[in-house]
Amino acid sequence: MDIHSIIQTVFASxxxxxxxxxxxxxxxxxxxxxxxxxxxxxxxxxxxxxxxGTGKTIGYLLPASLFALYExxxxxxxxETKALQQQLIHKDLPVVASLLHELTDSSLKYALCLGSNNYxxxxxxxxxxxxxxxxxxxxxxxxxxxxxxxxxxxITRFDVTVPDAxxxxxxxEGQLCSMNKCRYRNKCSYMExxxxxxxxxxxxxxxxxxxxxIAASKSLVPDCSVVVFDxxxxxxxxxxxxxxxxxxxxxxKETLEHMIQRKKGPSLIEQWLHHSLYQDAIEVIDNALRQNxxxxxxxxxxxxxxxxxxxxxxLQECLPLLKALEEVIAVLEKVEAEKLDEDNRLEYxxxxxxxxxxxxxLGMVVFMDDDSYVYWLEKDKNDHGIVLICGQPLDVASxxxxxxxxxxxxxxxxxxxxxxxxxxxxxxxxxGLSNVDSIMLPSPFDxxxxxxxxxxxxxxxxxxxxxxxxxxxxxxxIITMTKGRCLVxxxxxxxxxxIYEKLCDTMPYTIFSQHNMNAATALQEYIAxxxxxxxxxxxxxQGVDLPGDLARAVIIMKLPFEAPENPVVQAKIEKxxxxxxNPFMMYQVPNAVLLLKQGFGxxxxxxxxxxxxxxxxxxxxxxxxxxxxxxxxxxxxxxxxLEELHNAYKELYR
Numbered sequence: 001m002d003i004h005s006i007i008q009t010v011f012a013s014x015x016x017x018x019x020x021x022x023x024x025x026x027x028x029x030x031x032x033x034x035x036x037x038x039x040x041x042x043x044x045x046x047x048x049x050x051x052x053g054t055g056k057t058i059g060y061l062l063p064a065s066l067f068a069l070y071e072x073x074x075x076x077x078x079x080e081t082k083a084l085q086q087q088l089i090h091k092d093l094p095v096v097a098s099l100l101h102e103l104t105d106s107s108l109k110y111a112l113c114l115g116s117n118n119y120x121x122x123x124x125x126x127x128x129x130x131x132x133x134x135x136x137x138x139x140x141x142x143x144x145x146x147x148x149x150x151x152x153x154x155i156t157r158f159d160v161t162v163p164d165a166x167x168x169x170x171x172x173e174g175q176l177c178s179m180n181k182c183r184y185r186n187k188c189s190y191m192e193x194x195x196x197x198x199x200x201x202x203x204x205x206x207x208x209x210x211x212x213x214i215a216a217s218k219s220l221v222p223d224c225s226v227v228v229f230d231x232x233x234x235x236x237x238x239x240x241x242x243x244x245x246x247x248x249x250x251x252x253k254e255t256l257e258h259m260i261q262r263k264k265g266p267s268l269i270e271q272w273l274h275h276s277l278y279q280d281a282i283e284v285i286d287n288a289l290r291q292n293x294x295x296x297x298x299x300x301x302x303x304x305x306x307x308x309x310x311x312x313x314x315l316q317e318c319l320p321l322l323k324a325l326e327e328v329i330a331v332l333e334k335v336e337a338e339k340l341d342e343d344n345r346l347e348y349x350x351x352x353x354x355x356x357x358x359x360x361x362l363g364m365v366v367f368m369d370d371d372s373y374v375y376w377l378e379k380d381k382n383d384h385g386i387v388l389i390c391g392q393p394l395d396v397a398s399x400x401x402x403x404x405x406x407x408x409x410x411x412x413x414x415x416x417x418x419x420x421x422x423x424x425x426x427x428x429x430x431x432g433l434s435n436v437d438s439i440m441l442p443s444p445f446d447x448x449x450x451x452x453x454x455x456x457x458x459x460x461x462x463x464x465x466x467x468x469x470x471x472x473x474x475x476x477x478i479i480t481m482t483k484g485r486c487l488v489x490x491x492x493x494x495x496x497x498x499i500y501e502k503l504c505d506t507m508p509y510t511i512f513s514q515h516n517m518n519a520a521t522a523l524q525e526y527i528a529x530x531x532x533x534x535x536x537x538x539x540x541x542q543g544v545d546l547p548g549d550l551a552r553a554v555i556i557m558k559l560p561f562e563a564p565e566n567p568v569v570q571a572k573i574e575k576x577x578x579x580x581x582n583p584f585m586m587y588q589v590p591n592a593v594l595l596l597k598q599g600f601g602x603x604x605x606x607x608x609x610x611x612x613x614x615x616x617x618x619x620x621x622x623x624x625x626x627x628x629x630x631x632x633x634x635x636x637x638x639x640x641x642l643e644e645l646h647n648a649y650k651e652l653y654r
Contacts, residue, residue, distance in 0.1 A: 015103075036412050037063045045436045048439050049417070051441060058095070061093065065093075065097070073226055074200070074226070075224060075228065076202075086112075116190055116220070120172070121170060121177065121188075126184075135166070141162045177190070207234060226409065228412045230415070235400070244393060247388065249387070249389075260285050268347060284330075285328055288321070309377040309378075311376055318365065319366050322366050328355060329355055373392060374391070420590040447635050450610050451652075452637050453614075453633070453637065454638075461619070469502070476503055480507070482553045485549060485551060487536065495557060496514065515535070553612035554612070558617045559592055559620060562592070573588070
């Protein structure tokens with residue numbers, strides 16, 4: 001049988017019900033699988049919007065697996081999160097493999113691809129223990145980790161619970177690995193993983209590793225000819241971040257200090273250099289540390305109360321640091337690496353590489369001779385005392401077109417949210433796609449009977465101060481109506497905090513908020529607490545799954561336009577303006593529509609789910625562009641007053 005016949009057999013025969021509990025046949029799922037197959041045999045790429053409940057995972061895994069087996073090619077499945085990778089490896093791919101073995105007697109092989117620092121390095125682990133070069137407060141964790149690795153060296157970061165600071169001491173670093181020359185190569189989890197990658201038909205990785213692989217000249221994972229991008233709406237954002245750079249003064253300080261600090265014996269620089277050169281090296285590194293501290297003070301003074309700051313002129317204040325780092329590299333060039341033992345040579349090559357990359361990135365900001373980049377300063381989200389120096393390519397579409405669209409033979413881009421106003425034009429242009437088919441598959445859910453869309457058309461403009469008070473009152477009434485179990489989505493921490501302060505002591509429901517705990521903890525606490533409320537910003541708009549009674553309402557404070565002070569947003573707006581375009585309609589509105597659709601999608605996750613979507617931003621009906629937002633949303637019943645909402649909500653449960 002050909003691939004199309006097998007796909008038809010799989011869905012029509014009901015065989016999937018033997019492998020997937022409560023499986024229901026969906027014509028659109030089969031349609032999706034056929035569409036992917038046909039586009040690849042027609043030598044075209046394909047864009048697919050598959051609404052929530054379509055069963056898109058099996059919809060793309062089945063044709064991808066069959067194509068890999070029949071055409072003898074390697075297929076990459078690229079997802080947004082490591083959690084989804086785990087689901088594919090442990091749940092979905094085993095189903096597809098069993099099914100294909102039953103139907104075709106073939107053996108589908110698949111493997112999980114992680115960035116190399118997700119694997120332990122036995123050599124670094126042993127070296128840290130032998131030299132004592134790890135924080136002694138982690139001694140107990142180190143003993144546990146050492147015992148675990150001795151028992152099973154194939155573990156990954158997923159398999160152990162140890163502090164990040166300790167894991168970073170013993171994980172694999174590419175520049176610190178001699179691969180086949182390493183004396184621990186037969187116990188290397190990364191080498192074992194690479195063997196599995198070479199043998200697999202299907203490689204599962206996340207977007208970050210995929211674009212890191214591109215930045216590393218496609219040297220990190222085996223070459224594939226077919227790629228399926230799941231959650232493809234995030235592609236441009238992640239590609240921009242992975243192809244850019246970020247300089248952390250604290251990390252640079254630790255790198256420089258690492259070379260001159262003594263642990264159990266002589267410092268690294270003493271071991272690397274002849275004693276006649278040692279004192280000069282110390283002076284050069286000390287000068288680099290002083291210049292780094294001076295640079296850090298200057299950047300901190302520039303930022304003050306700001307979170308980000310766009311750099312429009314060369315950062316000449318950091319030129320002394322750049323020159324100091326170049327002097328350090330000049331000293332390191334005098335090291336006779338071939339005379340060092342393996343551990344010392346690898347450490348030397350790694351640290352030299354780090355400094356070379358830092359010099360290259362810092363030089364881009366100091367001189368700004370590449371106008372295809374946007375540059376800015378940003379406070380570290382985990383430590384506001386640290387200011388990062390950042391840069392990102394502005395025209396990601398041309399890079400993706402060259403490195404992805406033209407490079408791979410067959411591509412599929414899949415997500416529940418790719419269209420804006422029933423067209424894929426924005427997505428296709430944003431990533432430089434060509435030679436592409438497209439298909440829009442509606443969700444099988446009956447949104448008209450499962451959900452109510454409340455549009456607060458009488459609310460004040462969200463840019464007015466009175467909006468906070470008015471919105472807080474509406475949120476309180478909706479939470480009372482649903483007796484908790486509400487997800488409230490914000491576009492800024494500042495607004496979240498203001499609403500939280502107004503409501504936290506006025507309701508009998510616990511509010512778990514992203515402003516006073518991390519996102520993962522807030523979500524866990526919310527799920528564990530009956531009738532609670534969850535306040536979240538950016539990370540909660542997508543990827544959060546709250547099926548059943550976990551979300552009776554999703555309240556959206558404002559249309560999710562990106563902050564105009566964001567340096568990347570500013571630069572993109574300026575670029576479109578220079579090219580004679582309308583950045584608001586060509587970029588800001590389409591981008592906000594896609595994020596609104598993601599936020600809307602947090603409510604209905606199953607055919608039995610019911611609830612309220614509330615949009616408190618009156619611009620969705622008062623502004624002409626609001627039609628684009630409304631035209632992109634599912635067909636829920638719409639109401640415009642709290643009285644109508646109360647009646648419609650009661651109707652949902654009759």
